[in-house]
Amino acid sequence: MMKTLGSPLAKLVRGEGARVQDDEGTWYLDFLAGIAVNSLGHAHPVFVDAVTRQASRLAHVSNYFATDPALALADRLARISGAGEAGRVWFGNSGAEANEAAFKLARLNNSGGARTRVLALVDAFHGRTMGSLALTGKPAMRDAFEPLPGGVTHIPSTIEALEAELDESVAALILEPIKGEAGVLELPEGYLRAARDLTRRHGALLIVDEVQTGAGRTGEWFAFQHAGIVPDAITVAKGMGGGIPIGGLVTFGHASDLYSRGQHGSTYGGNPLSTAVADAVLAEIERAGLVENAARRGAELRERVLGLGSPLVAGMRGRGLLAGVALTEPVASELSAAAMQAGLIVNAANDSTIRLAPPLIIGDAELDEFTDRFGRALDAVAATR
Incomplete structure (x- = not known):
């Protein structure tokens, strides 16, 4: 290894x-569950049945084709996240890939050419690929791999810092509602509501990284729902698959129109095996x-x-x-x-x-x-x- x-x-x-x-x-x-992955525990009958049934039927076809499991999972995610009929879903294979897709979504929020900055938080963790690492506010993880993709400003997790940095040059703010890798640190009271108000006022996207906090882990389907806000996008992975690799980006409202054909993709992303299992896992979380x-x-x-x-x-x-x-x-x-x-x-x-x-x-x-x-x-x- x-x-x-x-x-x-x-x-x-x-x-x-x-x-x-x-x-x-x-x-x-x-009491770690594969780092918040195994939502249903180990060898749950629903998980085992979903893997077995789908593997014996159709495991992978590439993204040139649609499959029922991917469409069903997209519908479910749009419903439980509140994105609704205006929502869109992109599937990858991990949380890092989901945050790469979110980073690229942020770059697309730049129709006038002036939005060159993305804000992220100090001590946040968004993944280990070069793009997601650029968003990660942990110098010890970043330093060996500099120079990373530019245009990211890391700010303290205070409303005052957010007010000082958010302007019309910012394409997006990406944040974890609870910083798991930093020691399970919650954002200050009222932070998400302030972030929603400020990003909307300045035309920036609010992207919430729900990779660790999603799929019901915090007592809501997604942690942003505790604050009663509607973001522009969320990233999901980990507990959604219950042990099988899958990640995704869910967009809300106008953010659903930013990507166009050919701007992003994944060979394995959204394959029928992973999406069938994830849909079964989320269905069981809801049923039980x-x-x-x-x-x-x-x-x-x-x-x-x-x-x-x-x-x-x-x-x-x-x-x-x-x-x-x-x-x-x-x-x-x-x-x-x-x-x-x-x-x-x-x-x-x-x-x-x-x-x-x-x-x-x-x-x-x-x-x-x-x-x-x-x-x-x-x-x-x-x-x-």
């Missing part, structure tokens, strides 16, 4: 529900009330963590089942390792934050098990301080 990742935490061989097993037979409670479950279980998860009374826990951030445990000391990696020893998979998003993103299917049994195992991990690390 290429030296782009650290040493693997374990070699996993199978999964069932919210649990995975390694090659030595040890089972772990999975898992958006509501994410809201309810997310609140319970916060109560459980804070109720442990650990001196290492400073507080909780995030919404629904995308949660960040803020730590009083920079021991996140140590705590993540202790959790693995206790049979629990969590993620050290940074030195002082543990990220929790369990499958949307979790219930009382999984929360009880999590509380016990995370409590043991906290105690083990606290005992070394």
Whole structure:
């Protein structure tokens, strides 16, 4: 394997529900879900059936042809996002590709030739391709690959900074409603509403990166819906596919008219296998009330963590089942390792934050098990301080 990742935490061989097993037979409670991907957990019957049925029928045809699964998924995304009949959907294979499509959409919002700038936020993460990396406000990820595509200005996540930078030279503002890779950081109260008002006033697009926050994870289908706004575009991936690679761009209103034939594409994007599975995953999330479950279980998860009374826990951030445990000391990696020893998979998003993103299917049994195992991990690390 290429030296782009650290040493693997374990070699996993199978999964069932919210649990995975390694090659030595040890089972772990999975509260990372493939980094907010496995919405239905592992080996869910709906997921398995969708893969099996579509793979035995038609897996790939290229984008020269339409297929029922792609059309059905596009319709569903337009409905649950609120884009409606004026919405359009483009399919790719990942969140990074979705954000590349969004970057190019921003460049197309320049009919007069004066809109040469795109605004993005400091500490935001939008992917590792050259275009999505240009949008990413993390110098440690960017520096080795400079020069990146230009025209991107990274600004602090404050309404004051937004007011100062937004003018008629800006083609778009792209943002994460919750910065997952930065430690599950929420935007300030009222930020999305202010961003919508300011971008509309200056003719810029508001593009919301819902790659990690979409598909019901925060207790709404998409995190922007908590603010009651309508963006110009959103990017989606991760939890939408439930484990199969897929990404997409959904446009609203006039933004749906910016792309024209031949300006973007993907050989694999929108293939019938990935779209059939994603449509089945979203249908099951809707049928089983898992958006509501994410809201309810997310609140319970916060109560459980804070109720442990650990001196290492400073507080909780995030919404629904995308949660960040803020730590009083920079021991996140140590705590993540202790959790693995206790049979629990969590993620050290940074030195002082543990990220929790369990499958949307979790219930009382999984929360009880999590509380016990995370409590043991906290105690083990606290005992070394």
